[in-house]
């Protein structure tokens with residue numbers, strides 16, 4: 001059991017982090033290289049001002065027309081993404097691990113809050129799951145990959161939640177939590193989860209086109 | 220194979236049926252892969268790989284809203300029915316699939332880009348649909364009527380088979396007509412060094428010649444130093460842009476710009492047309508390698524705005540009706556002219572009733588993007604595909620509007636059909652119609 005744990009927190013973790021950071025970098029470079037090679041005109045339409053204008057309008061809840069049209073979805077989307085990113089970065093258990101490994105630490109979330117944020121992620125993931133099932137326009141474009149990536153994202157939070165509360169099978173959930181977290185990291189650059197790193201660019205491009213050429217709002 | 224939209228009956232179209240009849244799967248595969256490999260790049264790849272299949276773009280699309288929220292009509296649903304399948308199968312799709320893809324891209328999407336305002340990632344589904352149009356174009360599988368229009372462009376450099384001598388004839392005829400009203404009025408042809416080249420789309424000389432008359436009166440009264448070309452290059456329209464015939468689009472726009480250069484004008488003013496504006500201002504110029512057009516391009520809305528604002532056109536008595544304004548996608552979402560259009564409408568009409576939604580969020584007319592040019596076979600589909608527009612217009616009417624202003628030819632024709640089909644009972648006008656009617660003219 002210990003060896004498996006050592007594997008997961010040692011070589012596997014390293015591999016996951018390298019693949020995550022390396023993969024993200026690779027995806028960004030590949031995208032920019034493709035723009036350079038085949039659609040270089042895009043660079044000449046980019047505008048920092050209009051990119052930011054568009055990004056801000058979409059990254060603040062209810063600032064875009066479409067966010068205002070669907071309040072429940074908007075709250076779920078923002079809560080989900082916020083907790084999804086912040087919880088793993090600031091939960092005390094992770095910070096203690098990093099401190100042990102690299103003598104490196106930063107702010108910690110109080111455990112109760114981190115627990116609540118984990119629950120938010122799980123509940124919102126449930127909401128997205130149900131939405132995929134019951135909303136015809138979402139179900140129509142849902143394929144196996146959508147279920148897989150939703151599971152990849154939900155798994156570390158569900159297992160982390162169960163491990164933290166130590167209700168049953170603590171060891172199993174701890175190991176599964178680490179494993180699924182590593183899977184998620186690796187999946188980010190190599191699946192449609194890459195929207196995490198790529199979508200700011202698509203938004204910025206559309207924002208630039210709308211701002212510079214179309215003189216219209218894209219939100 | 221992509222799933223067809225519910226309850227769709229197959230519409231006979233010789234362009235599609237004939238085109239598909241000549242196809243086999245190896246040719247299809249070759250063309251799809253060539254287009255994807257040689258003509259697309261980061262945009263297509265990134266859009267397809269980033270789309271999270273959330274369906275948030277759905278409510279942007281009038282086809283989706285009007286067809287009882289049938290998900291097949293949602294923007295992303297249309298990508299699923301076309302490009303996803305082509306990509307997944309690496310181009311190995313059947314001729315029947317290509318026919319369906321052509322129907323989707325040409326008659327179920329107006330390339331209005333409203334969905335780009337609703338997708339959180341700004342994914343440009345209109346662009347993806349134009350890639351599909353490019354593919355079906357390269358496969359010779361384009362709806363007959365719009366292909367005929369493109370053929371006219373190719374032969375005569377105008378959209379309506381207007382022959383060389385018919386053009387100056389029409390201008391002379393309109394000049395004579397207008398001289399009955401203003402004896403000294405001229406339509407200056409080929410005047411080198413004029414400030415302005417005025418260009419129109421071919422339906423104007425073909426069957427709406429009074430629009431040229433009205434424009435001439437406005438120019439004359441405002442004292443504008445203007446000209447129209449007597450040669451090819453007078454037509455600013457561009458159906459090739461919508462059939463995916465980019466090479467032809469390039470020829471058209473080059474001819475147009477070179478005509479303006481030959482006449483040594485300072486700017487090009489265009490009549491009330493949206494798609495032509497998109498072509499000259501945003502699309503054709505890019506194909507030719509111009510980041511922005513080589514001439515200042517002024518749409519009629521902006522031109523009227525300047526004339527009224529500067530007092531070169533004065534309003535005698537305001538138009539005695541409550542007007543509402545349809546913001547054409549290509550000049551509102553395409554160039555932000557909505558506030559200028561409102562200024563003009565309010566300046567000329569006694570009362571202005573706002574439409575909801577409006578400005579760049581207005582619903583498309585469902586005629587644009589070449590959809591109306593796909594002709595009578597698809598007329599009912601187009602009308603049923605914009606029930607939501609009918610509701611929007613009716614709501615404006617209940618708030619008091621009596622006249623609908625549509626400062627775009629495509630919108631004008633499309634909305635005209637909608638008004639009749641749904642029995643809404645609004646009159647429809649161009650801005651120029653009203654300005655001509657209410658402006659001060661020499662006695």
Ligand code: SF4
Pocket residue numbers: 279280281282293294297327328329330331332333334335344345348583
């Ligand atoms: S018609 Fe407009 S909103 Fe609908 S898919 Fe096409 S571009 Fe998007």
Ligand code: SF4
Pocket residue numbers: 269270271272273274275276277294295337338339340341342344
């Ligand atoms: S809203 Fe954007 S990300 Fe969502 S399905 Fe539509 S195109 Fe894809």
